[in-house]
Amino acid sequence: MPIRSPRGRAAAYRSIWQWPLRSPARLAVTGILVIAVAAGVSIGVNALGGGSAGRGLLASPSSTGAAPSATRLPGSAAVPVTPAPTALPPVPDLEPTTLPLSRAPAAALSVAARWSAAWVRPPAGTTAQAWLDGLRPTTTDEYLGVLSGVDPGNIPATRVTGEPRAVRVAPHSVQVQVPTDALTLVVLVVDTDTEGWRVAGYDRA
Known part of the structure; x- marks a missing residue:
């Protein structure tokens, strides 16, 4: 109830x-x-x-599908206004990564010749430290540490037999061929910020 x-x-x-x-x-x-x-x-x-x-977004008049505005002159039909394309600024010419061989600096060629003359096998009895000291004025500190593990008595060449010749020139480095009595060296000479041109590596041609 x-x-x-x-x-x-x-x-x-x-x-x-x-x-x-x-x-x-x-x-x-x-x-x-x-x-x-x-x-x-x-x-x-x-x-x-x-x-x-x-629903409010669908009805918004500012959506991306809005038609372009039109310009209408008195007594004429409406003409759509097309925005003018934006002009891009001119791109400056890039500096090439390689230069003509004639642009090889004389200082780089001189360093390559001096380094090669100090690199060849020294006279018997020369210590490895004395050999390194002869390379020090023309070698980067980093590469001198690599050469510290080389036994100069195992170097096959005993003397330089020709003039240095540039084979590749870049704005801050040069590859130089130096002939010896046993092989042809390809010496990489780089332009350091504080010590000028120094040898940073070598290979056999």
Whole structure:
């Protein structure tokens, strides 16, 4: 039967809100239900708001598909205005990585000749340190460390037999061929910032 008296309705309401407090399990179930209802309401509100925003974007007149503006003169048809292409600045000529052999600096050729004369096998009894000291004025510090592991007694050449000749010239390096009595050296001479031209490597032609 329906509850008709105010006292009866109050007792019914009291029994409803006191029901979750009668045990921890009921309280946990009630909390889960409240969270689920709140999450459902939030998702529904966001969905409605997103739909409205999407419709607003579709109706926006500033979208990328807008037609180009047109210019209309009195008594004439509208003429579409096409934007003028942007002119690119001129590109400067790049410096070539190789130069004519005639551009080889005389100082680089001189360093290659002096280094080769100091590199050939020294007289018997010359220590490896004395051989390195002879190379030091014309060699970079980095490459001098590499040469410190060379045994000069194993070098096949004993003397330079010709003039140095540039075979490749770049703005800051030159490859120079130097003939000896056993082989032809290809010496790499580089322009350092502080010590001028120095030898930074060599190979056999």
